[in-house]
Amino acid sequence: MPNYTVTVATGTQWFAGTDDYIYLTLVxxxxxxxxTLLDKALYNDFERGAVDSYDISVGEDLGEIELVKIEKKKYWVxxxxxxxxxxxxxxxxxYIEFPCFRWLVDDKEVILRDGRARLPQxxxxxxxxxxxRKELEQRQKTYRWKEWHPGFPMSIDAKAHSELPRDIQFDSEKGVDFVLNYSKAIENLYVNQFMHMFQSSWTDFADFERIFVRIKNTISEYVMQHWKEDFMFGYQFLxxxxxxIISKCTKIPDKFPVTDELVGDxxxxxxxxxxxxxxxxxxxADYEVMDGVTANTTDxxxxxxxxxxxxxLYRNSQNKIFPIAIQLSQTPGEDNPIFLPTDDQHDWLLAKIWVRSSDFHVHQTVTHLLRTxxxxxxxxxxxxxxxPxxxxxxxxxxxxVRFTIAINTKAREQLICECGLFDxxxxxxxxxxxxxxxxAMKTFTYKSLCFPESIKARGMDSQEELPYYFYRDDGLRVWEAVKNFVTDVVNVYYDSDETLKKDEEIQAFxxxxxxxxxxxxxxxxxxKTLQTKEQLVEYLTIVIFTASAHHAAVNFGQYDWCSWIPNSPPTMRKPPPTKKGEVDITYIVESLPDRGRSCWHLGAVWALSQFQENELFLGMYNDEHFIxxxxxEAMVxxxxNLGEISKVIKNxxxxxxxxxxxxxxxxIPNSVAV
Incomplete structure (x- = not known):
């Protein structure tokens, strides 16, 4: 009588084990x-982290094992x-491997293919x-598109994290509870002492330092000490x-009438x-996308x-970037002066603060939320x-894409919803x-997600002209490493462009x-279609790079650069100045966020800058879907290659x-998960 030995591995995450009945059928x-019921007498099967083996006897030869069917039936609850x-x-x-890496919920069955990747043809x-075919039919019923707001990219059809399919939920929803995390951050940062004075103003810049005592790190402290300097202002654009945001200027726009006389000094x-x-x-750096956006009126x-x-901005002979002129709205005129470094120090400082505040909004909403x-x-x-x-x-x-749909759903539920924490x-x-x-969607293009092309489109690709643009240099290295890896994987399964064209599933994707x-x-x-392997490689590189490297570049520095509030004010309480010579230090401080909003802002940038527990970084593939x-070998x-890049950056x-x-x-985490 033929005998098959089946080995079943249970996950190690919380609540991965089960006391339910597990049945298995070999197809x-x-x-x-x-x-067959998988059960060992006097033995607790399917404990968290367990690897259990079972013998299955059959009356006749099954032939080549094509599928494994698993069924879970309720035992008690x-x-x-x-x-x-x-x-x-x-x-x-x-030995035949059947990767699963998924949750079995309710009394539904899961049917597994062996671990060899296969194109549909x-x-x-x-x-x-x-x-x-059935797997995709079921998935298309489960994963439905929904419009969150008109003109937005579509989202998952779920109002809350708990409504998501179990396979894409976080292991522990508490770990991504924004309300809980912000409250913890505010407590850990020791800023809750200021919350009771929610709408009161700070008295001066030194007053901001009082909430900075326990929260500074190497970069944030340097920012606090040098944020007023033109060099620090310019450096952040790189x-x-x-x-x-920064682009090479090939012509002064008509709406920004800067002349040689104004900036000659x-x-x-x-x-x-x-x-x-x-x-x-x-x-x-032009923040035209902000023109006419409605300011917060919730309070x-x-x-x-x-x-x-x-x-x-101007590149000096030491290749450093300095601001030389700032206009605070898009329409030139007498009530919209061009501020200069030669102006009164308070006028110039406030103009730079307004740029930094606008940069914060575009960063959070466009660069970070939309584009990652x-x-x-x-x-x-x-x-x-x-x-499939x-x-x-x-x-x-x-x-x-691990946890990305989950974190976005949680954000729509708590953070950026109506009356959410964002407000x-x-x-x-x-x-x-x-x-x-x-x-921003009206100027958002597919090619802008291609890192080398996005750098070139802004005229920022010359290392000779801008030798200290580390975002560009490191990003290009990582892009090339991802592209080479994707190329190796694509070449394993696609031997020609014709093979790609015949792949109905990738074309449908x-x-x-x-x-x-x-x-x-x-x-x-x-x-809408991909005709060549080269196009497929670029497409997949964009998906992986956007979710990993680009998100890391614009997310995990938020605490470093935004925790010193005057450097990145999340809101301004006085309108932009329309004349020069009317600003003093008191006016500037009263323009900045009040104590309560400052505390919420600190909690936000702290929470958003933290890695997930058990974070998986680029190149780490703990779940072995490929056999x-x-x-x-391509993964190795x-x-x-990634390790060599890390060494270069460290040195x-x-x-x-x-x-x-x-x-x-x-x-760089593998995915957008925070």
Missing amino acids: GSEHCSER QDDWYCKYITVKTPYGD HDKTWAVKQHR NGCNPV SLERGLTLEEEIKEGNIFI PCTLQYLAAPICL HLISEVFGIAMYRQL AVHPVFKLLLPH KANGTGGGGHVELVQR VKDVCSFGMQDFDYCEFP EKPVK EFRK RNEGKKLPYYYLSPDR
């Missing part, structure tokens, strides 16, 4: 085994179970084709939280402004204000809807952040992203007062 090319994998040892000594038998090479532009020494006791500034969180959710939903677990691209992308401290709360995303996730917005220019040797090479940072480490691979 072969010739016959199926009987439905409903008890979810996380199955990592199942292996089957055949009577002939062969390579499946031959009716059983595996049918399994593939290597701060939002290093994607700031130009140190003896050239005119026009000549400096031709030499590539002039840069611009009738506190007026809040926004601005849409334009800032001109929301777009990664689109890729994730489309992946679940169109790619056996598809190599599903296996490749799964670690890079407490941010000038774009109360709906301004929605307007900001809607405006790409179309779903464009036609549903991005709502077919023509201006976004997302592809093919060439892919495992990928980790080796460069040695002794630096302002180290840049956000794109060091050992600090």
Whole structure:
């Protein structure tokens, strides 16, 4: 009588084990085994972290084992179970791996394919084709698109984290409870003592330091000490939280009438402004997307204000970037002066503060929320809807969408919803952040997600001109490493462009992203088909890089750069000045956030800058979805390349007062999960 040995591994996360009944059926090319209860007498099966083995006897040869069917039936109360994998040892000594890495909930069954990745056109038998089709049909019912706001990328159809499919929920919802985390952060930062004076102003900048005693770190302390300096202001455009706004200026825009006479004193090479532009020494940061956005009115006791500034910057002979002109709104005129470094120190400081505040809003809402969180959710939903677990691209992308849909759902539930935490401290709360995303979507393109092209499009690709643009340099290294890894994996499964064209599932995935996730917005220019392997490599590199490296670059520095509140005010309580010479230090301090909003802001940037517990960083693939040797070898090479990049970055940072480490691979989580 043929005998099969089945080994079942239970997950190690909290509540992964189960006391429910587990049944298993082996589906072969010739016959199926009987439905067998996996149970050992006097033994507690399927404990958390357990690996249990069972012998299954069959009356006849099953042929090649194609599928494994698992069923969970309630024992006492409903008890979810996380199955990592199942292996089957055949009577002939062969071991077949069946990766699972999913939750079994209620009384539903799960049917597993063996671990070999397969394109749809390579499946031959009716059983595996049918399994593939049914899996996608079920997923498309489970993972549904929903419009959160008009003009936004589409989101998952779920109002709360608890409504999500169990496989994409966080292991512990408490770990991502924004209300709880903010409250803990405020307590840990020792700023809750100021909360009772919620709407009262600080008295001076030294007063801000009182909440900075226990919370400073190397970079934030340096920011506190140097934030007023033009060098520090300019440096952040390159290597701060939002290093994607600055562009090379090729022509002074009509709406920003800066002349040689105005800025001549700031130009140190003896050239005119026009000549400096031709030499590539002039840069611009334009916050036009902020123009007309509605300021927060959720608190009738506190007026809040926004601005849409334009800032001109200059690269000096030491290759450092300095601001040389600032206009605080988009329409020139007598009531919209151009502020200069030669103005009164308080005028110039307040103008820079307004730029930093606008930069904070664009960073949080456009660079961070839209261009990492929301777009990664689109890729994730489309992946679940169109790619079965056996598809190599599903296996490749799964670690890079881990918890993304969950964190976004939780944010919509608590953080950026109506009357959510976002409203407490941010000038774009109360709906301004929605307007900001809607405006940003009108210039959001697929190619802007391609890191090398986005750098080049802003004219920031020359290392000679900007040798200290670490975001660019480290980002290009990581992009190339990801691209090489993706290329290796793609080459294992796609031997030609024709093979790609015939892959109906990958084409459906790409179309779903464009036609549903991005709502077919023509201006976004997302592809609806992929015709070449090169296009597929770029597409998958964009998905992985956006979720990992780009998110890391714009998220985990928030506490470093934004905890010193005058450097990144989340709101302003006085309108932008319309004249020069009317500002003093008291006016500036009264413009900044009050004590309560400052505390909420600190809690926010602290909580958002923390890694998840048991974080998986780029190149770490603990769940072994791939079993093919060439892919495992590609992973080893990928980790080796990433390790070399980390060493280069570590060596460069040695002794630096302002180290840049956000794109060091050992600090880049695999996915958007915070």
